[in-house]
Amino acid sequence: MKNSDFRIQVKAFYAFLLVCISLLVLLSIVILLYNSNPDIFYSKKEIDTKDYIEVSKDDNYDKIENGIHIRTGFKEGEGLMETVNNCTNCHSAQLVIQNRMNKERWEETIHWMQETQNLWDLGDNEAIIINYLVTNYPPVKKGRRTILSTVEWYNLEDE
Ligand code: HEC
Known part of the structure; x- marks a missing residue:
């Protein structure tokens, strides 16, 4: 009885260890992927904005x-x-x-x-x-009106 209990416990422990190890492996794969290409988990939309900026340049x-x-x-x-x-x-x-x-x-x-x-x-x-x-944009000189030069003066005549 006790012997089989022990076996079950050992099996359970191995199963647990296996799950832990596979999780670790999975995690390291994700980290490796991310390191080699940080954009890997982003959608394509964000890459499109780069194209847009280049077009406007x-x-x-x-x-x-x-x-x-x-x-x-x-x-x-x-x-x-x-x-x-x-x-x-x-x-x-x-x-x-x-x-x-x-x-x-x-x-x-x-x-x-x-x-x-x-x-x-x-x-x-x-x-x-x-x-x-x-x-x-130098200041424009707009002081007093310039002197009239092309006016034909006429004489006031007494009546
Ligand atoms: C941080 C914001 C800001 C920046 C940058 C700025 N200005 Fe202004 N400027 C203003 C504001 C606000 C007014 C007032 C606008 C109004 O009266 O409607 C103004 C007004 C002016 C006026 C009108 C002044 C008057 O007497 O009516 C001139 C000229 C002017 N700015 C030139 C410049 C020049 C030249 C530069 C770059 C060196 C510049 N501004 C940068 C905010 C700014």
Whole structure:
């Protein structure tokens, strides 16, 4: 009696051990597979987004035509991309283009945005951007009306 009990116990133990070992083997296969290819458990959809990004790159996101950066409307020039990357995130480029200022007023405007509108520190790019703006969008002088030059004056005659 006792002998057969012992045998049953040993068999049960072996069965248990076998299950444990097969689970371990299975787990290591899964880990090995994952290590060799981390994407193996993801669906194909996620791989598709990569294709999408590549297509838009081919499409030339920062295309320049006739000296105009198509996406923003900025003129081509030194410092264009620094300006595009830092000045079109919160408002359109049009707001920048409309405002023609000299160097000092651009500095003031940028510092005003930094103090009140969460504009980040531009570092070395600040000088590059201001130089781009002053070069390509200089202030237009619109002071007093110019003197009339082509008027034909007539004499008032007494009656
Ligand atoms: C963090 C957001 C942010 C960034 C980035 C930013 N601005 Fe602004 N800017 C604003 C806000 C907000 C206003 C106010 C908009 C309004 O009045 O409708 C503004 C207004 C302006 C104005 C109009 C100022 C006025 O007196 O009416 C100009 C010009 C301007 N920005 C230029 C720039 C330039 C140049 C850059 C790049 C250096 C830039 N902005 C980057 C947030 C930003």
